[in-house]
Structure formats: structure tokens, C-alpha cells
Amino acid sequence: xxxxxxxxxxxxxxxxxxxxxxxxxxxxxxxxxxxxxxxxxxxxxxxxxxxxxxxxxxxxxxxxxxxxxxxxxxxxxxx
Numbered sequence: 001x002x003x004x005x006x007x008x009x010x011x012x013x014x015x016x017x018x019x020x021x022x023x024x025x026x027x028x029x030x031x032x033x034x035x036x037x038x039x040x041x042x043x044x045x046x047x048x049x050x051x052x053x054x055x056x057x058x059x060x061x062x063x064x065x066x067x068x069x070x071x072x073x074x075x076x077x078x079x
Contacts, residue, residue: 010018
């Protein structure tokens with residue numbers, strides 16, 4: 001049985017067409033992947049549950065320039 005070489009002598013136009021199709025496929029599937037990731041990111045709930053009362057106090061204390069440590073002795077007594 002004879003083996004034949006299936007050579008394909010592509011022209012410059014064939015290479016351009018192949019490159020154009022390849023780029024189009026990369027862009028298309030890249031956009032689909034970004035859409036899927038965006039949908040997943042929007043529908044997944046956040047895992048961080050804030051402690052609302054404490055977070056508000058700490059935030060307001062830092063805005064006013066007060067120390068963030070509420071347990072510190074304000075009166076200056078060391079005993």
C-alpha cells in the first residue's frame with residue numbers, strides 16, 4: 001500500500017483567512033468566557049458577613065481621629 005503525502009501548499013491569502021478566523025474565534029470565546037464569569041460573580045453571595053454595629057463604631061471613630069481601640073483607658077489612670 002502506497003503512502004501519499006497530503007501536502008497542502010497554502011497561498012498567502014489562505015494564511016490570512018486562517019489567521020482572521022483564528023482571531024475571530026479567540027475573541028468570540030473570550031467574550032463568552034467573560035460573560036459567564038461575570039454572571040457567576042454577580043450571582044454568588046458574599047462570604048463576608050460584617051458585624052454591623054462594631055464596624056460602624058470603628059469607622060466613625062477613625063473618621064473623627066479618635067483611637068480605634070475602644071478598650072483603652074481614656075481617663076489616664078493606670079491602676
